[in-house]
Amino acid sequence: MGNNTILIARDEIAAAIKYIGWDRIRAIELGNEADQYPGGLRPPGWSSYDYTAAFLGWTTILTNNLSLPSHKFQAGGFVIDPPSAPMTTVDIVNEGVEGTGAVEVYAQHTYQYSTCDPVRNAIATLPNLINHQNITAYLDLWKPQIAAARSQGHEFVVGEYSSVSCSGKENVTNTFGQALWLADTILYGAALNISRMYLHQGATLVFQSSVQANTPGFSWYDLWYPIPTDRYGSARASPSFVAYLLVTEAVGSSQQSRLALLPPLPELPDLAAYAVWDPAVRAPHDGPARLALLNLAVRNVSSSQDVGVAQVDLSAWTKGGQAKVKRMTAPGLDSTDSDTATWAGQSYTNGTASGKEVIEQLQQGKVAVKGSEAVLVFF
Template sequence: MARLLALASLLGCSQALFAVNTVDIPLNGSKAILRPDAYGYSVEPSSMAPFLQTNLASVLMGHIANIIGTPAPIRVGGNIADQTLFVPDLDTPSLALPNDTTVEVLQIQKDWFRGWTEYFPRGTDFIYTLNLRNTSQLWTNAMQEAAAAMDVLGDSLALFELGNEIDHYINKGWRTATWGTKEYTHQWKQLTHQILTAGFYRNSTHKPRFQAAVFADPPWVPDQHDEIDDFDIINVTRAGLVDPQIIAAYSVHLYPQSTCDEVRRARLSLNLLSDHEVIWRNLSQYVPQQAAAEAAHAPLVLGETNSASCSGQSGISDTFGAALWSTDYVLAAASLGIEQVLFHLGHTSAYSAFTPAPYESEGEELEAGIRANFYSHVFLAHVLGARNNRPQQISALAAANASDFSGYAIYGEGPRSGLEKLVFVDLGVWNSSVGLHNPSTLSATDSTSVSPGRRPHRKVQARTTWQPGTEVKILKLQGPGTNAKSGVSVSGVSFSPETGEMVGREEKEKVVVQHGGIVELELLQAEAILAQRV
């Protein structure tokens, strides 16, 4: 059980308050798969060309691939997927109309897909969302997209999706009121049959599979439902959307907050985002959905997510608090059996982890750069990367489960099976007076809130099965405070916002396992720590 001890002053010197948590690591408990590609990105189709115009994302994704040993997956999809038209004789690879910041239609031709495999690290898996909105002439548009993507991307094209957030089609005027799981399943099977039997698919040496569902509305949050419908994984699998041979995953989308309207915008809160109990509650609503997907012999994934829908909110989405949120979010999702989390990116979106080029927003000229939340991926890359690429499993720790504190045990398989890593995240809010500005974010949202006194810290005593004397390597996700937009690092390592190149050297830190398998760790309020057996 956790014990909270408050220390006053010692020999007249003021000391920060600290918490002491004793955490027992269970020998046996519920474990879930922790995939090396558990953290990836979803890129709005109209943002692919702007991202590829600079090297920033390419270099950053290279760092992630080097740490994990496998690249992060890239889904090219989003609202614009169902507004994408294939124009074979277009005189440019893509054309966003009226422009690339206010896109109503994205016209593409085959050359649009070129360069993706060279830009992203070798071995990157792409998920591509076909236009399901346009049903004319037996899905001609979707078929042209599929043929071009397969021809250009080859082995890199892992999965197709059919449509984006199809449970919003009635509200958008793209389907009639009869649109539900039965009609969707019929259309999904019709289009997949056409793809599977087409010459371009049958004659290909690499045959991508499908990521089904792609639903937006969370089961337990009624005010995020755009329409009344029956779309969820339970109902759609009951309607017959089950085919383990071609369905590799079922996808749902989740945004815990929203900027899409003034009512929800008024509720936006960085403190609410960086709260483990809220994270757990948001993800727990998908437990029945995950069970339905598993019964259909495919995993459930969060195929599109981020801190707040409709492009996020500067001052929340681009802070260190968002980095701590996404760290806890990915691990909590994995522990519940949600195997992959893809964070949505736009080239001018407040929630994007990095932005490729300067742009204007709300009267300010923003620079290209890296936001604080990218460092969550860097930190988690060390968690996801396994010794000798062996499979890993994850378990949430019951003794580290509070609003401001969470913990996870990572287990390996093979000759050295057993506990390999521990992750603890302190989500307590600590607002700093430094690191508040980042030239790639709005200066108008730079925080003016400062927490009083000295920054608290937490001591964790983890009772493990590790032998006394075993060395344990320590890595930390660090930032000046929850409200910081800059000054973030992973144990002293940061990245140039101009080039993406690594800056600084990793600060080496180790502890030794004590008698009884005790590992003593210390972390500041608003910080995450990884302890890995050497």
């Protein structure tokens, strides 16, 4: 859609169907971040109404030309944050984007911070990033968009996201702090009924911004670096890799899990607690099957290891049964060492587990969570 040439879109879709196959294609997105087209790829006044009209026209032509099934397109893919965004899911739903029965799913992109310009770069810091209140307040901006998608019987996904746009920030997004940000962001997104979140993995774009902080190369927020480089060091997984291991086990594989952010504890303001009910593991009337505790209190490598420690009493949750604990930890929030970022005692520098797995037990019904650390409790 960006180059305004429907024939290119037709050929790309045909090639995807032929070489990838429908079994691996959930939906097709026309264009990327169309809310940034005005004044560049489109005239300055190009609006959400124009996007909606183009979407309806293009999907009709492409569906007929390629004999596509209904509901095979992803609508939106906008990147500018609400509430000042010029195009949103709410807008295009109200403008009739459902009119041709082409929509399968709605998407928008989220980047909480940025290095695209000096003003935003100045506030893209670890203390700002690893802050539960900041994370929830930011994602709350998308509640109307999620509701709009659900009102049409469709899912809302975050089609692209990370913590800091324009390819992250050195000593911020390549730290263990990014793991904590990912865990809190993904779990809170799930609690808001965001169906999927697709983490951006790639490289700095030369023309992304004329005043961006980064120069061409891999992104500082990448989950892994596939080849050794002078700038990024050896080929390896980043310290943030372990966040996906925590999230995977928290959600589970039953496809029956239900997740909620629990009310905050006044005495532990930096603790985020996500309860996961999973009837395949534990009857809901007995309580949650799993509990993720994220302690976002700042503990740096140079700090005492006892900084911000939270003691959480879970004896009432076990109901006399046993509970096991897996821990996501590192020497500190600002650590960039993948070898010391661990999940259940194991590091994943090469993408596979290294070291002996450590499964802990509650101590007299309690678990201690250091600052800048997380645990997953299995009941």
